Amino acid sequence: MALSASSSAQQARQALADRLAELCRDAGLSGLDLAERCGWSRSKSSRIMNARTPPSAEDIRAWCRACGADEQTEDLTAMLRTAEGMWVGWRRMERAGLRQAQEARLPLYERTRRFRSYSSWLVPGMIQTRLYTTAALQAIQKRRGLVDDVAGAVAARMERQRVLYEGDRRFAFLVEESVLRAGIGGAEVMTGQLGHLLTVASLPHVSLGVVPMKPDRERWPAEGFWIYDAAQVNVELVSGYLTITQPSEVRMYAETFAELAALAVYGANARALITAAMDALG
Known part of the structure; x- marks a missing residue:
């Protein structure tokens, strides 16, 4: 352990x-x-x-x-x-391949009603396009030397995205502006992904905030994390996957999310940052 x-x-x-x-x-x-x-x-x-x-x-x-x-x-x-x-290294979590790791999270997603997600690295999986997911998981598979089941893992993630459109769930996504310019998969893939973000942001039960790159921000970027209702936090680190259920720690992540959310821009201002990132791709 x-x-x-x-x-x-x-x-x-x-x-x-x-x-x-x-x-x-x-x-x-x-x-x-x-x-x-x-x-x-x-x-x-x-x-x-x-x-x-x-x-x-x-x-x-x-x-x-x-x-x-x-x-x-x-x-x-x-x-x-x-x-x-509560702490699983990536090698152990993905020893049977990426698909199983993707499928294992579905029950948690199905029972959650309020999702809060902050990402400083990638577009959150729930709102990724198929091509973006494929590029991201292919990079992980090659870097970690895993069995190549990327196609199955992509299908599992796309299937998991159905919870975005089912029931009375609410979603709040925060991404750093740098995520919009990360270049995952190349210009064509990123253009499609950024266009998808504009579509997702228009859904009535979804809030999409972008934390602008500014030299004087008061709260620096953090590791990416998900908050499921008020019961559990999952954190993706370089070395592994952390599950947090201690109420005091869950509250710390909720407070961090609120601080980052206060720095983010929404609506027309968020769309402007996304569009600017698209324009930069040519």
């Missing part, structure tokens, strides 16, 4: 460590006793109980067996998987 700076992930690790330490105490065992029963060094049991080293599923089985609590193995292993899922 990779470590992350997120307190959501740390809290999940700590909760698991506390449960394991509680089992040890309930069995009347010290850390040394448990280490001896499991055939470990004393330091290993101490590191696990203090959340300094994450246990493996096999460690949990051995721990429960040593404490005479085999019935707890399944629940504790589930806690481990939850904690692991």
Whole structure:
């Protein structure tokens, strides 16, 4: 389980460590006793109980067996998987290909009613054109040396976009002006993508804001993130995919979104920036 700076992930690790330490105490065992029963060094049991080293599923089985609590193995292993899922490296997330990673997010999209998305790198996937998505995913596939299932991954993302037009959902998208000029896929692809943004911005349930490039802005760009209702945040970093559910952290991202939204321009002013980016492509 990779470590992350997120307190959501740390809290999940700590909760698991506390449960394991509680089992040890309930069995009347010290850390040394448990280490001896499991055939470990004393330091290993101490590191696990203090959340300094994450246990493996096999460690949990051995721990429960040593404490005479085999019935707890399944629940504790589930806690481990939850904690692991809060931080997923791209290599692990995409080991079966890009299509599966795209399909895995659909249930979250279907149950969400209010979406807030901020992007400083790319146009958000929900409002990408097919050609833009293809160019972006092809670049990822080549850079990371993944199995080539780009066509299937593109189809999965396009299918996921149906939630933009279904039900009573609301969407707020913020993009940095630099995203409009990133040149993904070349001039023709970018021209089509920018035209699509103009179309999306006209939808009554969609807000599209562009944060202008200015030398005196008060809030600098941040990593791209999605807020799903008020329950979950997902952050895409260079090294992996972070899931945040801790309410205090979710509020921090909501506050950051509000600050960036206050810097953005909308309506005719946003259309002017998009059109200017299109004109620059010739």
